[in-house]
Amino acid sequence: MITVEQAEQIILAQIEDYGTEEVPFEQALGxxxxxxxxxxxxxPPFNRVTMDGIAIKYSDIVDGVNTFRIAATQAAGDEPIAIETNNECIEIMTGAALSGDLDTVIRYEDVEITNGNARLLTNDIKQGQNIHLKGKDKxxxxxxxxxxxxxxxxxxxxxxxxxxxxxxxxKLPRVMIISSGDELVDVNDTPSDYQIRRSNSYTIKAALKNHGLDADTIHIPDDPEVTKTQIQNCLQNYDVLLLSGGISMGKFDYIPQALEDLQVNKLFHKVQQRPGKPFWFGKHAKGAVVFAFPGNPVATFMCLHRYFLSWLHATLGLPKQTAIYAQLITDFNFAPPLTYFLQVKLSYSQQAVLQAQPIEGNGSGDFANLADTDAFIELPANRNEFKKGEVFPVIKF
Missing domain, CATH: 3.90.105 (Molybdopterin biosynthesis moea protein, domain 2)
Known part of the structure; x- marks a missing residue:
């Protein structure tokens, strides 16, 4: 069994380049x-006025001019209007292109306009004010x-x-989300007393949607031949398989054997962590990577955020995200020698310190608890007591 850090290193060693594509700019978000x-x-493509007001020659200010005759009015989008004599101004609007012979704009609040004249109400005028110069940005x-x-x-x-x-x-990788198990029924079906509705695949799909990735989904029953056939088809048509469930030690967990039979090289199985200890990761001979998460909803959710999203960012060439740290606001104990991803609710103190309130829930099957939390705090495996005020990394979700 490997550590969380070792698992991350192995996963990030398997990044791929899926090429490029052109998309309409309005569809490129994310x-x-x-x-x-x-x-x-x-x-800007011209000297752009940034305030409604009047445009003048600053040399008139130097000469002591206090009142200007309004020669014309110019709106944004109009051809620039020049003045013909000194002591004149152009009444001009925000966004308009300034004529080359004008170099200063005085806002309406600082002038009084009567009978076609603009009288200054302030002496605090600087040459070039209220103008966004051509080419200043790029x-x-x-x-x-x-x-x-x-x-x-x-x-x-x-x-x-x-x-x-x-x-x-x-290009984004082609991703298939695979759920498995006869105990799971479709969301539209009425489960028996001993069944539950499928939720993990919807959770994963929604989380990936937040990162611009639209994944496909299938469900595989507890049948070894069907499992092998379905996974083989996915390996041929997708770059990434995200599996949820069917990878532990149960008699009906057929996925590990199917992956082995299909030449998916197991790079690790089991990580020293809770939740998500049975996490399996490997790579197919023809390139597809396989993340096989434990079926418990919280375990799936945590592994997706801790491992797959890090791999996705690296694959897309994004810089490694700066770690975010939060301060525990209560003492917490955890005895097993495992890295513990504790669900927390984040908030800021009056001193702007990010704080984490532990909200344990009822284990990795308690997916309802996710609605009351917004992050996992990563508690290291080399200790079992974590004190109020200590700082640890968090994974926001």
Whole structure:
């Protein structure tokens, strides 16, 4: 049985490159850029007014001018309007392009307009104020967003601004979620007194959706031949198999043998952790990776977040996420020599310290408890007492 750290190292050694594809920019949210995109013109493309008010020549201020005749009014999107003589101004709106002969904008709050004239109400005027200069953000041909960045709403905005209608992003792996067991029935069915509805596959699918990955799902009954046939088909058509259940020591846990028969090389089976001790991981001879999680809902949920999402981020070339730490707000004891992923509710103290309130629940089958928590805190295996005020890493979900 290996440690949590060893399991993570083995998994991250199996990252793959699944290539790239072009997608419409508005569908790229949550994907990872595989190619820089550039500014197709200066940003902003003109000297842009940032306040509603009047535009003047600052030299008039130097000459002591206090009142300006309004020569014209210019809206955003209009062709820039120049002035013909000194002591004139243009009434101008936010977002408008400033004429080259004007260099200062004074907001409405600082002028009084009567009879076509604008009189200054302040002496605190600086040359170039309230103007966003052409090319100040990016110049033509500059990189706007770099390869390897996660596409956020801000990146979507930038893509729209430079006309990048197609973005080159990293392909996501094709993922199949496999549940197993005759004790599980479909969510639309009425279970017998000794059955339960399938939930793990829906949980995994929903969690992956948060990361831009739309996985497929199947359910396999407790039959060794069907198990082998179904998994063989999945290995041929998917890059990743996420299995939930059927990997322990029970007489009806046929999955480990099926994986072995199908030339999936077992890289480890069992990790020194709770929940999720029976976790199995391997790689098929033709490249597919297999994460076989224990069937208990909390174990599946924890292993998905602790291991698979780390592997996914690495595969997509994202930098390793900075660890988040939280402070226990009560003492906690855990005797077995295992790394314990304790469910917690996070909050901030008045001193802005992230704090974790343990909410144990009733073991790894207590999936209802997940609704009352929002993270796992990772307690190390080399001790059994954890004191209030101590700090440990957390996995938010």
């Amino acid at each position: 994907r990872v850029l595989a190619k820089d995109f550039l500014a197709d013109r200066d940003l 110049e033509l041909g500059n990189v706007v967003a770099s390869s390897g960045q996660l596409v956020t709403p801000a990146i979507i905005s930038l893509a729209a601004s430079v006309g990048a209608v197609l973005l080159t992003v990293k």
